[in-house]
Amino acid sequence: MPQKNGRAWSPVRTGYVTMDGVVRGEKLGGEVSKVDASFKLRANVPEGRKRFSINQSLLPRRNSLSTKAIPMKNLPILLGVLVLMALAGCGKSSEPSVKIGLNTELTGEMPAVGASSQNAAKLFVDQLNAAGGVKVGEITLPINLVIGDNGAKADQAAAVAQRLITQDEVVAMIGPNASVCAIPASDIAEAAKCVMISPWSTNPKTTLDPNTGKPKDYVFRACFTDTFQAQVLAKFTLNNLKAKTAAVLYDSSSEAPNAQAALFKETFEKDGGQIVSFETYTNGDKDFSAQLTKIKSTNPDMIFLPAYYNDVPLMAQQARSLGITAQFVGSDAWSSPEIIKLGGAAIEGSYFCNHYSTQIATPIAQKFMADYKAKYGQEPDDVAALTYDAFGLLVEAITDAGNLDRQAIRDALAKIPKYDGITGTMQFQPGSGDPIKSAVILQIKDGEFVWVANAQP
């Protein structure tokens, strides 16, 4: 049977197709692909293709060693762009003023913190400049606020600190707020001998030199420390809430919650309480049911959740839906009003430790709250209040120093006898950047932060 013969005797066919393909292929390229394709079909390329999709995908089209290479036409354009950016970077105003840097978390994990901090800073500066400015010796100068966004990231915080201190040459830096940022930034400030006041970083490490363990000279804070907070919470939960057993659930990959959890465990156990389970999760987790189920099986009286405002609501809701009835207690990381918006019924009735309460406000605090509300249409949270206080402290120090020398400002700041701030009176312990000040315990009731108790140091 001739056809069969023709089919089976593939030399004929190979010869034909490819010869044809080659002849055409070399003359007019258009045909090749078609012939090629049919060729491929015969050569059964599919698996071949799949097998090599990886290699082929990465195949370059040009000789990787060719030198006519460098794309000359694009280079000048590129350079131009870079230069433009550079110029855009350095448009600095130069009328006499007091430059104060604000290094805060405008983007990243906790934008609410950065926003409050920035709002309070602007409020303070506007008010002061409206009143003429800050009195430096004989003259009064306006404040020039330089804001840097540290993205709530350690490395960026350090870079921003460098920029503010060495590039913008601020007399002092306020912030960062989050401990994860404040700690690296404080190294920079200390090295550059420039005052840094962190409004909200409660972590003991912020003001301590990691190598010597001694307090840093130029790093201050406007808030209490986690050590104090832990004591307050331990006392409150043991005495007022009559809790005997406690569970802790915290983000082991973030600085502040980690320290707070550890310190709470330590003090709670020292004061006679019992930690029945100590569970962790990783930053970015949204599902805590596994840990909570574990906690539930140990049946604690209270659960300590030292987490930021955007994690707590999830924990609370999941805990409740697992049938956990234990009392939630939190740290100052709760303080953003966002927590009420997000948490709803689940966190109703929970307690947490905070820096100040809008309900027991002193006259100055009243005024601040009024102004803040007027300007931004919302209650100031503690970050805002603390930032405002940090600026207050700094300005008082500058006035006392009578000049803009960083060293002088630092000495004046350390010597401030007693400062009446929004968040209560504060005074720096001799040879330390940690102020002596009180804390408050708040409860979340009917969607509000309700004052429960004061805790004196």
Place this chain on the structure above:
Amino acid sequence: MSALLEIDNVTKRFGGLCAISNCHVRVESGHTHGIIGPNGAGKTTLFNLITGIYKPTEGDIRFRSESIAGLRPGRIALKGIGRTFQNIRLLNNQSVLDNVRIAYDSQLHYSPVEAMLRLPRLGRDEKQSIGESLELLKPFGLADHAHGLASELPYGSQRKLEIARALALKPDLLLLDEPAAGMNTGETADLTEFLRWVKEHFKVTLVLIEHHMHLVMNLCDRITVLDFGQPIADGTPEEIRANPRVIAAYLGGTGDED
């Protein structure tokens, strides 16, 4: 004396289907050995078994009477078995020269450290390799295109480059998978002469899969005919021409077109 290459009762199964079954082939050193058979007879599979791309399911493959079955392809190549591929496998985005150099590199002995610090020995070796590679390209008429991309060569030259590249390994055994594919009668005749020259000049033993009966019959000292993965005949061209089973296998048709 034992043969250069002995394929001893080799079987290769892919899951169900049996591509090669109890295959015996002996390739005497200095011979030109042809392997023919209808499509899907398992010729290329046999090459892939020899070069270690597949591991034989059963049986043994001996090269210079030492077993190479199950060795990694790279190792086998270095033992002196060069090959070309049915659907050409050049490094398309490398220059023609580099394609040969990479094969030649196996004879350069400088160490990674010498390479990273670019010590003098590297310079000497590289100069030599470039020189010899260019030499090698000359008889293939590729020397002038040495710095063009391999993919830019015309089809025929690409096949030649593959042979040149295989020879840069300084192999004793050269496996050619359809070297004349896509060549017209004239080109095939040239190729026949060329392969003779290669065999003389490089002192290699040739094994080639080919469909062009003319070439096979002219060139080969021995021929093995595969059908359904089994050698159905083995002998000199004359014997093969005369062998009834071979004729049956071809004309009878296997119906198997892969």
Place this chain on the structure above:
Amino acid sequence: MSAFLSQLARNRWILPALVVIGFAIAILAHYQPIFSGYTQIILITIGINIILCVSLNLVNGYMGEFSVGHAGFMSLGAYTSAVFTTKWLPDIPMLFPVAVIFGGVMAAIIGFLLALLSFKTRGDYLAIITLAFLMIVKSSWENISYVGGPAGLLGVDKYTTLPWTFFWVVVTMFVIRNLVYSKFGRAIIAIREDEIAANAMGVRVREAKILAFVVSSFFGGVAGALYSHLNFINPKYFDIMKSTEILVMVYLGGISSLGGSILGAVVFTFLFYQLENLGLGYWRMVILSSLLILLMLFRPRGIMGMKELAWFLPKLELKERRQS
């Protein structure tokens, strides 16, 4: 203009000259305040990123794998070196390079193990193995209290200076360039192009893969060591986003091109900080990512993908090319 530039591109003396001048400036800047501390940090960061890009390019560009674990190697180098300087070695600045090398070696050892895995699989499967490796390393640091756990390792001396960074950048470029233009480099490229053909050509595939991974991870580790002595280290920093950042820089500059890697690192880092300066907040990432997409659409192989500055070509190669 372009003629002049290409003249420039072919001149063999410019690169060495630049190296010397760069060194001089770096050392000067270290003792004289010609740059502000901020500018120095940016320059050092650019240097570190160049090291990261060039070393990753060896695996992702030249060998054509898709490793997303480079931040993991970085962290290995960072922690190892930091532990050496803070805990094990006497507190002498001159010992810093030793610590850096230890960091690199540590990373290289792990890199070797990953290379072994790369024999079994490649492509996206290997990508995932590197990803899992990254996650494992990160959460290991979080669980080792000896290196500070999640808080990170504090009190690392700021040894990383402009001269040191520059020195390591030059070393990295030198070594990887030499490797790429040796038989090993050709083997690595051959693996990318067609592993089967490479085998048939007698390429020692495994040797090449190991070499690529080890060298790449070594310099990843070096970069990490430099970073850890510039800024304080905390496990969070070495996460998948960091790896992504490095990938972006590499492919932005262009794969298998040393010049490309430098360009990518410089452009990305510069924009990154400059846009922060402008106080753009979230718009920064919008701009960066849009730029990336546009670039990929119009130059799919990056700014100078698969191309090389003549400066980086060894004389021998250059002579060969010239003849064509």
Place this chain on the structure above:
Amino acid sequence: MLDDVLYLAQQTINALQQGSIYALIALGYTMVYGVLTMINFAHGDLFMLGAFACMLLAGVLTPVLVVFPPLLSFIVILLLVMIIIGVLGASIERVAYRPLRNAPRVSAIITALGCGLLIQSLTLVIFPYSKSMPSLFTNTTFQLFKMPNPDAEGASVTLTITALQIVIICVSLILMVALDFLIRKTRYGMAMRAISFDSRTVPLMGIPVDRIISMTFLIGAGLGGAAGMLYALAYPVIAPSMGILVGWKAFIAAVVGGIGNIRGAVLGGFILGAVEVLAVVVFDSSYRDLISYSLLLLILIFKPYGLLGQAPNQKV
């Protein structure tokens, strides 16, 4: 004894919930991969957009939908979200990936990374703060079992499952089965498999490749969107950055199951969920990532091409 059983049962429910969401996202990755052998790194962010789309829709539609029973309005919103995100995914493919189909595959992958970053940062510009997700129906908690806790007197051990968990698990299972049917039984599915088998010759057979690929992205992204919505309902605090981690995890799940293989993705998703919970149950929760990723790494070492994916056989 029995309380341990309850405890494990509870953890199993948790694992199922997480697993089903991972599986849904993994499907998107694996479909796109199957057809284009390309990793769509923007998928995690499409998932995130699904959550936000659901939030916005719920805000807009609740006044309209109050008249319907909650489950119906849930389904309506689910479908809307799937359509919106699906269309978005398809248009991203059209604009950003298609031009690169013949470019080196990596540039497509990097473009995908870029698209992901762009989507995320744009969302951040619009919603800088975490948003709370309105609940679409009253999430009743069923106590399947209750017994006094032997360890602590006065307390009780319960096995609880919420309506939400049931809905999530059911919906995702339904979607998976539907997809599996689509792929195996319909002409579209056949075409899809054909393309993933050999995209070169398929056009010669008159299959409209571009349309099939768009369809694939539509469905894949749609599933991602659905997953985002379910996720947002389960964890009602949503942030633009939520896509990153979940996305990568789902991708790992897809590969562990054998990328390109629909059933593999599902399997991988549930395995990942189970492993994560198991790590917490058996070990200290701070070792969770360490344990779970090491396990996945082991799986990949011993089955380099995933559990259900087979090694691409080399044709020479």
